[in-house]
Every structure is written in structure tokens, then in C-alpha cells.
Amino acid sequence: MPHSRGxxxxxxxxxxxxxxxxxxxxxxxLAQAAAEAFDGPLIYVATAEAGDxxxxxxxxxxxxxxxxxxxxxECRIDLADAIAAYEQPVLVDCLTLWLSNLMLGGHxxxxxxxxxxxxxxxxxxxxxxxxxxxxxxxxxxxxxxRAFRDEQGRLNQSIAAVxxxxxxxxxxxxxxxx
Numbered sequence: 001m002p003h004s005r006g007x008x009x010x011x012x013x014x015x016x017x018x019x020x021x022x023x024x025x026x027x028x029x030l031a032q033a034a035a036e037a038f039d040g041p042l043i044y045v046a047t048a049e050a051g052d053x054x055x056x057x058x059x060x061x062x063x064x065x066x067x068x069x070x071x072x073x074e075c076r077i078d079l080a081d082a083i084a085a086y087e088q089p090v091l092v093d094c095l096t097l098w099l100s101n102l103m104l105g106g107h108x109x110x111x112x113x114x115x116x117x118x119x120x121x122x123x124x125x126x127x128x129x130x131x132x133x134x135x136x137x138x139x140x141x142x143x144x145x146r147a148f149r150d151e152q153g154r155l156n157q158s159i160a161a162v163x164x165x166x167x168x169x170x171x172x173x174x175x176x177x178x
Contacts, residue, residue: 020166026173044091045073045082133156
């Protein structure tokens with residue numbers, strides 16, 4: 001349930017939200033704040049993997065930034081199952097790394113995406129999804145880069161169609177799209 005400090009904001013009343021933006025746009029910070037508006041324990045589903053020292057430091061920084069209300073669940077592939085396993089508010093950060101994990105691992109992107117969409121549609125508890133908007137820049141040079149950009153665009157559109165609320169974030173400023 002949302003905090004009882006006055007009337008909950010419109011965002012708090014919604015059950016599913018997508019936060020889109022570029023790298024370092026502030027989307028994760030805003031998604032975390034939206035989730036923290038709810039009482040009780042929170043689940044953070046992390047799709048990143050610490051493949052090097054720099055990424056390990058980023059992950060450690062993000063963990064330290066979250067309070068003790070958060071339980072971190074690492075999930076590289078079976079995101080629908082990870083979301084469905086919890087009744088409390090869930091924050092997934094991020095769909096972009098999840099898609100990368102699928103594509104680089106040779107997994108069935110369409111099948112995993114459909115399972116995720118079905119899970120989002122069925123979810124009764126708050127869900128906050130973070131994803132990068134990668135289609136605003138130059139056309140990637142490589143076939144894999146172009147395929148990833150296209151898949152990311154399709155994924156973002158599919159998720160945006162089934163969530164209650166979509167926020168685009170640039171320079172830390174939210175713009176409500178839906």
C-alpha cells in the first residue's frame with residue numbers, strides 16, 4: 001500500500017510503470033523513488049552482471065544506495081519468473097541489459113518477451129520497469145548493434161502498451177508519456 005501521508009499521488013495508485021531514458025538520465029533514481037513510496041519490503045531485480053571491476057563498482061554503489069527495505073534478486077534470463085515470484089513491489093533494472101543477455105546468449109527473444117508481457121499484464125502488485133531508449137542516436141555500425149537497437153525499440157513499445165504509466169527521463173527530469 002502507498003504511504004498514508006495524505007492522498008497517494010496518481011503514480012502511487014498505478015500498478016505498473018515503465019521509466020525510459022538514456023544512460024545517466026535519472027530513470028533508475030526516479031523508479032526507485034516511486035517504488036519507495038510504498039510501505040514494506042521491496043524487491044530489486046537486477047539484470048546486470050559484474051563482468052569487470054568497473055561494473056562491479058557500479059553494482060556495489062547501487063546496492064549501497066538502496067536501504068535495508070530492499071532485497072536484491074539477480075536475474076539474467078528468466079525475468080517473468082523473477083517478477084511473478086513476489087507479491088511486494090518489484091523494481092526491474094533494467095530491461096536493456098536483460099535483452100542484451102538474451103540476445104548474446106542465443107535465447108528466444110520473442111518467447112521471453114511474450115512471457116514478460118503476459119506477466120506484466122497479470123501483475124496485481126506494483127511493478128517498476130527501467131529501460132533505455134536507444135533509438136535516439138546514430139544508426140549502429142554493426143549488424144548486431146542494429147538488431148539490438150531494433151529489438152530494444154520493439155521491447156519498449158510492447159511494454160509501454162501494457163503498463164499503466166510511462167515516464168521518459170532526460171537530464172533527471174521526468175516527462176509523463178502515459
